[in-house]
Amino acid sequence: MGREAVRQTSAEIHQIGNDAVTSEPPLLNVQGLSVRFDGAPKGVNVVDDVSFSVRKGKTLCIVGESGCGKSVTSLALMGLLPTPPARIVAGSATFDGRDLLTLTERERADLRGDRMAMIFQEPMTSLNPAFTIGDQIAEGIVRHRKVSKAEAMERALDMVKKVRIPAPEKRLRAYPHEMSGGMRQRVMIAMALANDPELLIADEPTTALDVTIQAQILTLIQRLQEETGTAMILITHDLGVVAEVADEVAVMYAGHVVESGPVEAIFEDPQHPYTIGLMGSVPSLGRRQGRLATIRGTVPPAELMPKGCRFTPRCPFSDARCANELPPLGEIRPGHLARCWYAPLEQKRGAVA
Amino acid sequence: MNATATTGDVILEGVDLKKHFGSGGLLSSPTVVRAVDGVSLDIRRGETFAIVGESGCGKSTLGRLLLRLIEPTAGDVLYEGRSILTLSKSELRKLRRELQIIFQDPYASLNPRMNVGDIIAEPIWLHNLASGSAKRDRVADLMRTVGLLPTHADRYPHEFSGGQRQRIGIARALAGDPKLIVGDEPVSALDVSIQAQIINLLEDLKDRFGLTLVIVAHDLAVIRHMSDRVAVMYLGEIMELSETDALFDNPLHPYTQALLAAIPIPSPSNRQPKVLLQGDVPSPAAPPSGCRFHTRCPHARPVCKEQHPALEAAPDGRRVACHFWREIQGAGAGSISAPPPSAALAKRLALYQTWRERQDKPVATSP
Numbered sequence: 001m002g003r004e005a006v007r008q009t010s011a012e013i014h015q016i017g018n019d020a021v022t023s024e025p026p027l028l029n030v031q032g033l034s035v036r037f038d039g040a041p042k043g044v045n046v047v048d049d050v051s052f053s054v055r056k057g058k059t060l061c062i063v064g065e066s067g068c069g070k071s072v073t074s075l076a077l078m079g080l081l082p083t084p085p086a087r088i089v090a091g092s093a094t095f096d097g098r099d100l101l102t103l104t105e106r107e108r109a110d111l112r113g114d115r116m117a118m119i120f121q122e123p124m125t126s127l128n129p130a131f132t133i134g135d136q137i138a139e140g141i142v143r144h145r146k147v148s149k150a151e152a153m154e155r156a157l158d159m160v161k162k163v164r165i166p167a168p169e170k171r172l173r174a175y176p177h178e179m180s181g182g183m184r185q186r187v188m189i190a191m192a193l194a195n196d197p198e199l200l201i202a203d204e205p206t207t208a209l210d211v212t213i214q215a216q217i218l219t220l221i222q223r224l225q226e227e228t229g230t231a232m233i234l235i236t237h238d239l240g241v242v243a244e245v246a247d248e249v250a251v252m253y254a255g256h257v258v259e260s261g262p263v264e265a266i267f268e269d270p271q272h273p274y275t276i277g278l279m280g281s282v283p284s285l286g287r288r289q290g291r292l293a294t295i296r297g298t299v300p301p302a303e304l305m306p307k308g309c310r311f312t313p314r315c316p317f318s319d320a321r322c323a324n325e326l327p328p329l330g331e332i333r334p335g336h337l338a339r340c341w342y343a344p345l346e347q348k349r350g351a352v353a
Numbered sequence: 354m355n356a357t358a359t360t361g362d363v364i365l366e367g368v369d370l371k372k373h374f375g376s377g378g379l380l381s382s383p384t385v386v387r388a389v390d391g392v393s394l395d396i397r398r399g400e401t402f403a404i405v406g407e408s409g410c411g412k413s414t415l416g417r418l419l420l421r422l423i424e425p426t427a428g429d430v431l432y433e434g435r436s437i438l439t440l441s442k443s444e445l446r447k448l449r450r451e452l453q454i455i456f457q458d459p460y461a462s463l464n465p466r467m468n469v470g471d472i473i474a475e476p477i478w479l480h481n482l483a484s485g486s487a488k489r490d491r492v493a494d495l496m497r498t499v500g501l502l503p504t505h506a507d508r509y510p511h512e513f514s515g516g517q518r519q520r521i522g523i524a525r526a527l528a529g530d531p532k533l534i535v536g537d538e539p540v541s542a543l544d545v546s547i548q549a550q551i552i553n554l555l556e557d558l559k560d561r562f563g564l565t566l567v568i569v570a571h572d573l574a575v576i577r578h579m580s581d582r583v584a585v586m587y588l589g590e591i592m593e594l595s596e597t598d599a600l601f602d603n604p605l606h607p608y609t610q611a612l613l614a615a616i617p618i619p620s621p622s623n624r625q626p627k628v629l630l631q632g633d634v635p636s637p638a639a640p641p642s643g644c645r646f647h648t649r650c651p652h653a654r655p656v657c658k659e660q661h662p663a664l665e666a667a668p669d670g671r672r673v674a675c676h677f678w679r680e681i682q683g684a685g686a687g688s689i690s691a692p693p694p695s696a697a698l699a700k701r702l703a704l705y706q707t708w709r710e711r712q713d714k715p716v717a718t719s720p
Contacts, residue, residue, distance in 0.1 A: 065544035066515075166632075180633045210407035211571065212630040215615035219629060237545060240574075240617030244624060263621040268695035276705045279698065281549035283578030285616060286693070287598060291553055292578070293706055295546040296713070298514045316708035345704055 025097075026053035027231045028077070028199055033091035033101075035069070035076050038084050044302045045089065047072050048255045051329070054199065054248075057229040061242040061263070064252035067299055070235045073252075074201045076101075077233075078118050079108040095199065114144040117192035121204035123184035127176040133160070134172035137191050144195050159190035163220060182213035189221065196228060203235045218245060239282055243267055251275050254299055254310040257329060261336035271338035273315045273345070309339065317342050317349045363434075364398040364533060364565050365419060365452075370428035372414050384638045388414040390589035391428075393664075396533070401559065401566040403576040403597070405612075406586035409634055415586070416535045416569040420452050421445070450480050450529035457538035459518035463510040469496075469521055470506030476528040495524040498561075499554060516547035520554070527558065533565040541572060552579060573616055577601050585609050588637050588645040591664055595671040605673040607681055608646045620692045644676065652681050 035047040047069040054060045062070045075081045077093055077100055093100040095116070103111070112118075120126045128136060137156035141147060147155070153172070160168040163186040176184055185205060192200055202221070206214035222245060225232060234245060242249055243263065250260040251272065259272040270276050280293025297314050300306070308325045312318040327341045342348040372389040389411040396402045396419075404412045417423045419430055421437050430437050437448060456462040463472055473492045477483055483491050493503035499520040510518055519539065526534055536555065540548040552575065559566055570576055576583060576597070583600050585593045585608065593606040604610045611630040618624075632649050635641055641648045647657040656676055664674040675681065694702065 065546060182633055210634070211573070212407065212611060212615045213633065215617075215627055216629055216631075218617070219627060238617065239545070240619045243619045243621045244617045246621070267619065267621050267698070269697045270701060273705065276698075276701050277709075278545055279619075279694075280702050280705060281546045282619065283549075283552070283574040285574050285577060285601070285618065288578055291556070292549040293702060293709060294549045294553060296709070298516060298547065316705060316712040345701060349704065349708065 024055070026055045027096065028233075029053040029092075029094045030073075030077070031092050031094075033073065033076065033093060034089045035072055035081065036087050036089045038087065041303045041305070043307070044255075044305045046086075046255050047076065050091070050250075050252070050255075050257050052248075052250045052257065052260060054231045054233055056198070056231055057225070058247040059225070059232045059234055059245055060248045060250065061246035062233060062235045062250050062252060063237065063239065063242050065237055065299070067254070068252040069255040070252050071203055074118070074203055074233060074235055078112060078116065078201060079103070079105070080118075110144070113140045113192075113197075114195045115197055116199045116201065117195070117197040118201040118203065119185070119188045119192050119205050121207050123181065123188045123208075124176060126188060127184060129176055132173050132175055133179075133187050137187070137194055140191055141194050155194060156190070159194050160187075162193070162224065163187070163190045165190075180213075181209055182216060185209065185213075185217055186220065189217075189224070193224060193228065193230065197230055199231050199233070200225075201233045201235070204237070205234070206241065207236070207238070214241075221245070239267075239278065251278075254305065256310055256339060257337075258311065258340070259338045260329070261333075265333065265336040269333075269336070271332050271336070271343040271345070272311075272340050273317050273342075274311050275338075276345075277314075309341070317345060362398045363395045364432070365396040365567075366431040367392055367394050367415070367419055368429040368431065369393050370415065370418050370430070371426045372411075372418055372423065373426045386636075386638045387589045387640060388637060389418060389425075390640075392586075392589075392591055393428075394584055394591065394594065396565060396567060397582075398565055399563060400581040401568060401579050403568045403570060403580035403583045404586060405570055405573065405576050405583055407571060407612075407634055409588075409637055410586040411589040411637070412569045412571075412586050413537050416454070416537050416567060419567065420454055420535055421448075422454065446480075450476070451532045452535070453526035453529065453531040453533070454535045454537060455519070455522050455526050455539045457542055459515065459522040459542075460510060462522060463518060465510055468507050468509055469501075469513070472510070472521060473506075473524045473528055476525060480529050482529065491528075495527055498527065498558070499524045500550075514547075515543055516550060519543060519547075519551050523551075523554065523558070527562070530562075531564065533567065535567045535569065537569045538571070539568065540575060541570065548575070555579070573601075573612065585612065588635065588640050590645060590674065591672070592646065592675070593671070593673045594664070595667075595673075596669065599669055599671060603682070605667055605671065605678045605682055606646075606675050607650050607652050610681075611649075611651075618692075623692050644674070652677060 031051045033047060033050045034045045036045045050073055052060060064070045076088055088101055134153055134156050137159055138152035141152040141155050142149065157168055157172055160171055165171050165183060165186050206217050209217060236242060246263040249263050249266040250257045253274045259275045270279060277293060277295040281295060283292060295314050300313055306312045306323045309322045309327055312322045321341060327339050329337045329339045332338050332343055370389055370392045374386040374388055375383050392415055404415055406412045418425050421430060440448060470492050473495055474488055477488050477491055492506060496503045496506065501517060501520050540551050543551060558564060568579055580597050583595060583597050584591050587608050592608045600609065604613055614628055630649050635648055643659045644657045644662050647653040662674045662676045664672045667673045
């Protein structure tokens with residue numbers, strides 16, 4: 001389904017990066033989102049000028065390493081950031097014509113768990129150990145729908161069946177600790193999808209799971225997505241997962257989106273040095289091909305963050321300009337954007353001095 | 354399933370190792386978890402041997418048994434042909450120098466109240482290898498070896514990032530001039546870019562010091578990249594043991610096939626529907642009868658439920674514990690087809706590597 005999507009979009013108009021022009025407005029359009037933590041050095045936002053969009057029924061993967069701001073971005077969208085210390089200092093997030101960032105707490109609470117839902121990495125910490133699975137799924141339904149407790153339980157049972165938990169009637173009365181990690185994650189998914197949300201945000205939903213269970217959960221999410229037409233933002237650090245599920249990808253580094261575009265473009269024609277370095281760092285599943293490419297050093301602490309491109313100290317291609325001037329997220333090809341002064345590299349950095 | 358004939362090049366050998374953890378129930382009947390249940394393997398000098406499996410398969414327990422960090426319920430461990438289970442305290446301490454371990458979470462394994470210099474110096478002091486300025490020199494040397502700045506010796510673990518902490522753990526493991534290092538998920542807590550640095554470091558150190566590495570891990574891509582031979586574990590037993598490339602090109606055991614099929618392939622234009630393994634891993638406290646994999650195996654037949662398959666010999670020195678591996682072999686499931694990188698990616702990776710090398714030695718190459 002990913003490939004279809006891309007063929008369609010590239011054939012469409014040469015403007016999918018700029019969603020204002022596409023035939024259908026995106027479900028979620030984030031523009032220039034910046035989040036600041038109190039006490040951070042001046043000018044160093046934990047999330048800085050982040051823009052992306054998600055279309056109906058499609059999957060956007062936000063990929064990046066720890067501390068890149070991918071989770072903060074998603075929490076900001078859900079209205080779950082603790083203020084203080086976090087403050088949204090700029091940007092907009094238009095969800096179905098409304099700016100999520102300007103809603104009142106009440107309006108947000110009405111959206112959350114209804115039209116937008118979220119699943120987290122560690123299902124055990126997100127489930128209440130003192131209530132049964134059925135009660136916890138039904139709670140969200142009763143909160144947002146005018147239904148009786150019995151009807152909600154009925155719906156909960158449907159959802160438990162839908163996420164393919166064996167012996168659903170029995171499981172409805174089970175407590176979280178009686179289930180395995182994979183089953184708990186299925187419960188989280190059932191809970192998130194109970195009110196047919198239009199947007200699901202999944203923050204590392206399979207990271208804590210074994211590889212065979214991860215494959216089950218990813219397949220389940222995809223199948224449910226096809227059935228319900230829910231759009232998804234999937235946050236992950238695993239490039240393999242991205243390649244399997246994404247339609248669009250945004251690569252984040254130290255609070256910036258450094259590259260974004262259709263999944264094929266990102267994997268087959270990566271432009272930003274960080275994306276390239278990341279791909280070189282992942283061992284291949286094929287026969288061994290020499291040493292791994294590496295990215296030098298680590299993400300600098302906030303007080304040492306360069307003024308310009310934040311990848312400068314680790315980038316093999318960087319120079320003084322990179323350190324001082326932040327490159328724009330420029331269009332390489334329609335819909336494929338990279339935040340680098342020297343992309344495409346073989347043209348601007350091809351001749352090895 | 355006898356242990357391979359001990360040739361000169363076997364450095365460490367596990368013989369029918371068992372480790373059962375029992376929780377003595379006061380009111381209920383005690384449950385016994387068979388974490389490792391009859392594992393025999395030999396580790397050859399100078400190789401990288403990987404133990405792979407999902408959580409609860411007993412891979413970490415096996416790693417610890419091989420170093421006698423925990424005592425086996427039954428079986429034996431031979432180091433250089435000698436049982437390490439009968440060693441006296443002082444002999445065991447000497448052995449600790451030669452057999453070392455690196456843990457998954459470097460933060461939990463470093464004493465937060467000791468500075469890094471002292472952490473690395475501790476084994477040197479413990480084994481009386483050097484003292485005074487010789488010891489300090491050695492610590493500085495080790496820190497340089499693993500890519501840390503010797504001037505940071507007076508800092509504390511919390512001042513370092515995850516990757517640097519893992520480097521500290523590695524430096525400490527190297528301090529006693531070990532012959533063999535067990536890495537228990539040494540890179541799985543690290544970010545991808547840091548993971549690559551540590552993998553390269555471990556490989557460099559292995560070459561430089563002639564080490565034998567035993568890597569306990571769940572990430573199959575890391576294992577394929579690093580190891581020479583692999584043992585695949587499931588519920589306390591070895592399901593398959595093979596040379597790495599042979600295992601990935603032609604997995605014999607249905608569990609190995611399922612594991613490989615579950616890996617996400619980093620190539621969006623080659624998406625294929627996956628043949629999925631159903632259900633969860635059964636509890637090791639009550640493993641299934643017969644073949645432990647039969648409850649999830651797509652090829653299971655009645656005999657699998659009743660008879661426990663032995664780890665039998667297969668061609669090319671491989672071993673596999675399945676009644677029907679010969680028939681299953683051709684079933685098509687299994688070998689992963691990781692497509693080569695696209696031309697554009699290959700070109701840019703090469704360009705990246707060229708500039709990356711210049712980055713490491715800017716003085717030597719800049720005009």
